Amino acid sequence: MHIVVCIKQVPDSAQIRVHPVTNTIMRQGVPAIVNPYDLFSLEEALRLKDKYGGRVTVLTMGPPMAEAALRKCLAYGADEAVLVTDRAFAGSDTLATSFALASAIRQIQNDMAVDLVFAGKQTIDGDTAQVGPGIAKRLDLQLLTYVSKIESLDLEKREITVHRRAEGGVQVLKTKTPALITMLEGVNEMRFATMPNMFRAARYPLKVWDKDAAGIEDVTKIGLKGSPTIVSKVFAPTAKSQKASMIETESGDPRDIAITLLTKLFTQHPKLEKEIGKRAA
Amino acid sequence: MNATTEQPAKKGRKKFELDPALAAYKGVWVFIEHERGEVHTVSWELLGEGRKLADQLGVELAGVVMGAPGEETRRFCDEAYKYGADLCYVVEDPVLENYRNESFTKSLTDLVNTFQPEILLLGATTLGRDLAGSVATTLKTGLTADCTELAIDPENRSLAATRPTFGGSLLCTIVTLNYRPQMATVRPRVMAMPDKDDSRSGRIIEHKLNMIETDIITKVLEFIPDNRADKPQLPFADIIVAGGRGMKNPDNFKLIWDLAAVLGAEVGATRPVVQSGWVELERQVGQSGKTVRPKLYIAVGISGAIQHRVGMESSDVIIAINNDPHAPIFDFATYGIVGNAMTILPALTEAFRQHLATVRKAV
Amino acid sequence: MAEHFDAIVIGAGPSGNAAAYTMAKGGLKVLQLERGEYPGSKNVQGAILYSDALERMIPDFREDAPLERHIIEQRMWILDDNSHIASHYRSEEFNKQPYNRYTILRAQFDKWFSTKVQEAGALVINETTVTDLLMDKNRVIGVRTDRVDGEIYADVVVLADGVNSLLAKKAGFHAELQPKDVALAVKEIHFMPTETVESRFNISGDEGVVIEMAGKITKGMMGTGFLYTNKESLTVGVGCMLSDFKASKVSPYTLLDEMKQHPSIKPLLAGGEMKEYTAHLIPEGGYEAMPQIYGDGWMIVGDSGMFVNAVHREGSNLAMTTGRIAAETVLTLKEARKDLSARNLSAYRAALDETFVMKDLKKYRRMPGVFHKNPQFFTDYPDLVSQAARTMLTVDGIDKKTKEKQIRKEFSSRRSLVGLLGDAFKMWRAFE
Ligand SMILES: Cc1cc2nc3c(=O)[nH]c(=O)nc-3n(C[C@H](O)[C@H](O)[C@H](O)COP(=O)(O)OP(=O)(O)OC[C@H]3O[C@@H](n4cnc5c(N)ncnc54)[C@H](O)[C@@H]3O)c2cc1C
Numbered sequence A: 001m002h003i004v005v006c007i008k009q010v011p012d013s014a015q016i017r018v019h020p021v022t023n024t025i026m027r028q029g030v031p032a033i034v035n036p037y038d039l040f041s042l043e044e045a046l047r048l049k050d051k052y053g054g055r056v057t058v059l060t061m062g063p064p065m066a067e068a069a070l071r072k073c074l075a076y077g078a079d080e081a082v083l084v085t086d087r088a089f090a091g092s093d094t095l096a097t098s099f100a101l102a103s104a105i106r107q108i109q110n111d112m113a114v115d116l117v118f119a120g121k122q123t124i125d126g127d128t129a130q131v132g133p134g135i136a137k138r139l140d141l142q143l144l145t146y147v148s149k150i151e152s153l154d155l156e157k158r159e160i161t162v163h164r165r166a167e168g169g170v171q172v173l174k175t176k177t178p179a180l181i182t183m184l185e186g187v188n189e190m191r192f193a194t195m196p197n198m199f200r201a202a203r204y205p206l207k208v209w210d211k212d213a214a215g216i217e218d219v220t221k222i223g224l225k226g227s228p229t230i231v232s233k234v235f236a237p238t239a240k241s242q243k244a245s246m247i248e249t250e251s252g253d254p255r256d257i258a259i260t261l262l263t264k265l266f267t268q269h270p271k272l273e274k275e276i277g278k279r280a281a
Numbered sequence B: 001m002n003a004t005t006e007q008p009a010k011k012g013r014k015k016f017e018l019d020p021a022l023a024a025y026k027g028v029w030v031f032i033e034h035e036r037g038e039v040h041t042v043s044w045e046l047l048g049e050g051r052k053l054a055d056q057l058g059v060e061l062a063g064v065v066m067g068a069p070g071e072e073t074r075r076f077c078d079e080a081y082k083y084g085a086d087l088c089y090v091v092e093d094p095v096l097e098n099y100r101n102e103s104f105t106k107s108l109t110d111l112v113n114t115f116q117p118e119i120l121l122l123g124a125t126t127l128g129r130d131l132a133g134s135v136a137t138t139l140k141t142g143l144t145a146d147c148t149e150l151a152i153d154p155e156n157r158s159l160a161a162t163r164p165t166f167g168g169s170l171l172c173t174i175v176t177l178n179y180r181p182q183m184a185t186v187r188p189r190v191m192a193m194p195d196k197d198d199s200r201s202g203r204i205i206e207h208k209l210n211m212i213e214t215d216i217i218t219k220v221l222e223f224i225p226d227n228r229a230d231k232p233q234l235p236f237a238d239i240i241v242a243g244g245r246g247m248k249n250p251d252n253f254k255l256i257w258d259l260a261a262v263l264g265a266e267v268g269a270t271r272p273v274v275q276s277g278w279v280e281l282e283r284q285v286g287q288s289g290k291t292v293r294p295k296l297y298i299a300v301g302i303s304g305a306i307q308h309r310v311g312m313e314s315s316d317v318i319i320a321i322n323n324d325p326h327a328p329i330f331d332f333a334t335y336g337i338v339g340n341a342m343t344i345l346p347a348l349t350e351a352f353r354q355h356l357a358t359v360r361k362a363v
Numbered sequence C: 001m002a003e004h005f006d007a008i009v010i011g012a013g014p015s016g017n018a019a020a021y022t023m024a025k026g027g028l029k030v031l032q033l034e035r036g037e038y039p040g041s042k043n044v045q046g047a048i049l050y051s052d053a054l055e056r057m058i059p060d061f062r063e064d065a066p067l068e069r070h071i072i073e074q075r076m077w078i079l080d081d082n083s084h085i086a087s088h089y090r091s092e093e094f095n096k097q098p099y100n101r102y103t104i105l106r107a108q109f110d111k112w113f114s115t116k117v118q119e120a121g122a123l124v125i126n127e128t129t130v131t132d133l134l135m136d137k138n139r140v141i142g143v144r145t146d147r148v149d150g151e152i153y154a155d156v157v158v159l160a161d162g163v164n165s166l167l168a169k170k171a172g173f174h175a176e177l178q179p180k181d182v183a184l185a186v187k188e189i190h191f192m193p194t195e196t197v198e199s200r201f202n203i204s205g206d207e208g209v210v211i212e213m214a215g216k217i218t219k220g221m222m223g224t225g226f227l228y229t230n231k232e233s234l235t236v237g238v239g240c241m242l243s244d245f246k247a248s249k250v251s252p253y254t255l256l257d258e259m260k261q262h263p264s265i266k267p268l269l270a271g272g273e274m275k276e277y278t279a280h281l282i283p284e285g286g287y288e289a290m291p292q293i294y295g296d297g298w299m300i301v302g303d304s305g306m307f308v309n310a311v312h313r314e315g316s317n318l319a320m321t322t323g324r325i326a327a328e329t330v331l332t333l334k335e336a337r338k339d340l341s342a343r344n345l346s347a348y349r350a351a352l353d354e355t356f357v358m359k360d361l362k363k364y365r366r367m368p369g370v371f372h373k374n375p376q377f378f379t380d381y382p383d384l385v386s387q388a389a390r391t392m393l394t395v396d397g398i399d400k401k402t403k404e405k406q407i408r409k410e411f412s413s414r415r416s417l418v419g420l421l422g423d424a425f426k427m428w429r430a431f432e
């Protein structure tokens, strides 16, 4: 069995700051991590490999420094890693990204047929949750998003049954491989890499592909050219002009404050009084 | 929208001319999402927003209803008119009984290719995101996910979709110029629920889906509905009392529950509170939690970080209690109290209790 | 099959990087293990980089190392509750290339150094903690890590694991650290626009200023504060002896918080955005507290071996120098096909004795003791000195001679004349 897992290196958004004066993102010193949602997919892929054997290939499209993210995945237990990197990809939106990744997956197929492709539910920087579905459509794979559980996999019959989170419930879906799966967060926990895998990851000769190696001939499909969406403006959220009306009393006694607030609240918002009265009754 | 966020905004846009072939694309569409006989309220919220866009463009607003044959779809259409739709496109087919990516993608892309809308909006739900990504890729057009604001760029009549980026620290506005339709998904509760106008009606345009069950590879074996009773329904609560890290520990946090009980309110929380395990994940309000728009939101011991703010700033009335007079929450709350939550909260709970007792007597 | 290396270096701080770099460059098969997410991720330093130690290994480091500012001005402040008296030394000489001292951000510097180590051919593995040394009788033959199948073997293990080396303690190479031998330092980085840094400190380009502070800010504890200019941030911190923190029950965080409120310091930080708060130990026991630094199949370098000159706030340079010399010792022995036994590795200590490292540590061997026994250096003196300055500078119709008398009276009432003389003598002896 051959599984391709798409991962992305992202800045740790918890540590991103906006420059107070210029309103630009300050990337300096912000650590780059593997998109946390991708790890749930990678772990699930590794579990399938543990059970059925085969190969897990991790794939990313990104700048050369994304190598670190791939090595991390190798340490967890992935077998192969492909870095697709080329200046021509700069400015790709989800449509262009899925085009490039789909093309790279076709090249990976040349080596060994792919049964499953995994992607993360979404990234924490782009946050679109579109690249996964995009790849599935381009490669004509069955799409299984928000999967909470892989119920069964029959490699012979090429059948897979999964639980998929839907609005208001869980769908149990049965479909054929090859399929593309995005895992829901929190459904598994990434393993701790073993020492031999750490060595392997550190020494692994990464496959680095430019656009040609990734099988891309039509450059109008990638980068800025291949991206229908255009960012026209980036800006910081504005402060609301009107500040809160502060409730203060001379005594400072909490009881007085509470009563002052209530009086103000209910005179200015009489509907609210009814609303609360209704439900509390 | 992906690596594009990293591109500097394009300067000095030259006058834009839409490809004549694309100029034929007209009208604003909202995908009406339904499951188990119920329409997801995000669809009505989107009709409210879509109405504004359509009026600005001087075009029609359409709902898109897809499902199994039956009176259900008609009922949804009738409702869609009341929320602002001028017409509905209806695709009825047994293969559309349950949501499946394959059949829904084909159905929606066929519909788009036939009737050519300029804007297509979907809810950013699990279904909406699954479908939107697939449809956009199939149509090879642009899609902006998770928008918080939609507007029409008066200069070139294109959809300007604004969404948070970089962990919510910044916002960006994205346009799709030379591709149609312009697609966007919007999270539930971000847009206001429009008023229902029972006098409104509209027309139906039916469309056939040429698909048979055997064409479809994926089968739905079962649907296991969530047990709603024990899940908090924060997005739809009218009153929310929310606590933040300022409550210090789970014991103090009980004061939040006390006030909520008196008000018949839901309890909300910030991310650190959820991560500390004081309350369950369903109660997290904000960018990576729920978006809420209650009539009253009481924020206690919450600093008002942008990631929390985006989830609750559309509340009608916000009361903030914080011991730091400079806490950002006071920048957008309606009423503010500077003080220690541990003493203010019990007093407030008691004041509400007494007040409500008198209100009740008066009734 | 467990892996075998010529050398394993534990830790990727300046000492470990220096050791791994030198050995890898010399052609040995080197493995470096670091517990942090990446080199520098957990490391704390002021930080001033003294170029000499680095230059000896990487002469052209200035070309690509992430350096913040070169220091052109040194300020020494003595503070009482709401004033400070200062000496500034600023010189155009410091503006001549090659510069001698730089401010750095350790997270970035260590990462850079680590890429050099990897380019030199060492295998660097992060996020892996060494939990034990593998022993064959008295000889260290490898390490055990916290990972599954984590045993790795080597001819020599270099402990570059920083202050409070659990491994050295576990192996019995050195005793439990004494609170009187370590300082606890806390520091923060405050970000602000480059222009603000430059205008506040009267600098431009890559010029930088350091301020060293002593006085009431440490609440009578033995210690000092510091403030360094980076490109678009300021580093501010304070460190005191752990034993003093214990006795005074002052929390380090509170100490720093109050120090930042000092009227001399607050305006410098105004408007900055605090990004990073860290606490770290500094080994300050000096020469007297130094453990055994080599044995059969092992060596200790850097903070782990107490190689810090507390008086001059030098550490990273001693760390790099000890790391380099330990590595050179191994290279020489390997080349001569000699065994890496305690006897042969004693060449490391001998070589160190000839460098500034041992000479300086010996020179200041009495310092820690002097300060421990004479807390007045951190309590009475700042007050007295600044009072004296205030008295002299206040123009209030009192003649200067009377003022001098007042000052003398103040001094001798707080501390007897004998005491004053004694203090001066002690200081002189210790520095001598
Ligand atoms: C990618 C990303 C996504 C995020 N998503 C979310 C999200 O969905 N929701 C969310 O909430 N956060 C989210 N966050 C986190 C967010 O940035 C803030 O860290 C968080 O909202 C802060 O929570 P808080 O207000 O409870 O805590 P704090 O910021 O620590 O504020 C506590 C407040 O309590 C006050 N206080 C202290 N003691 C008292 C007292 N005795 N009485 C009264 N007031 C007191 C303090 O003055 C302070 O203002 C996200 C962050 C990132 C990076």
Ligand SMILES: Cc1cc2nc3c(=O)[nH]c(=O)nc-3n(C[C@H](O)[C@H](O)[C@H](O)COP(=O)(O)OP(=O)(O)OC[C@H]3O[C@@H](n4cnc5c(N)ncnc54)[C@H](O)[C@@H]3O)c2cc1C
Pocket: C010, C011, C012, C013, C014, C015, C016, C017, C033, C034, C035, C036, C039, C040, C042, C043, C044, C045, C046, C047, C048, C049, C050, C128, C129, C130, C131, C160, C161, C162, C163, C167, C185, C186, C187, C237, C239, C280, C281, C282, C301, C302, C303, C304, C307, C308, C313, C314, C315, C316, C317, C318, C319
């Ligand atoms: C606040 C402060 C200010 C300072 N200012 C200066 C200054 O201005 N100039 C100066 O020259 N010096 C300064 N120093 C001293 C200087 O930081 C140290 O002397 C220097 O960092 C020592 O380097 P090292 O390599 O020995 O140890 P460290 O830098 O502490 O590195 C040790 C490394 O080993 C790793 N490690 C530890 N245990 C294990 C394990 N079991 N397994 C794997 N890895 C492990 C750690 O993660 C760490 O990366 C300052 C120190 C402090 C705390």
Ligand SMILES: Nc1ncnc2c1ncn2[C@@H]1O[C@H](COP(=O)(O)O)[C@@H](O)[C@H]1O
Pocket: A006, A007, A008, A035, A037, A038, A059, A060, A061, A062, A094, A097, A101, A118, A119, A120, A121, A122, A123, A124, A126, A127, A128, A129, A130, A131, A132, B001, B002
């Ligand atoms: N540049 C990329 N390289 C590899 N995989 C990617 C890339 N961008 C997105 N993905 C995959 O697509 C998922 C969804 O991304 P997004 O649509 O950006 O939210 C991610 O979790 C990844 O699995």
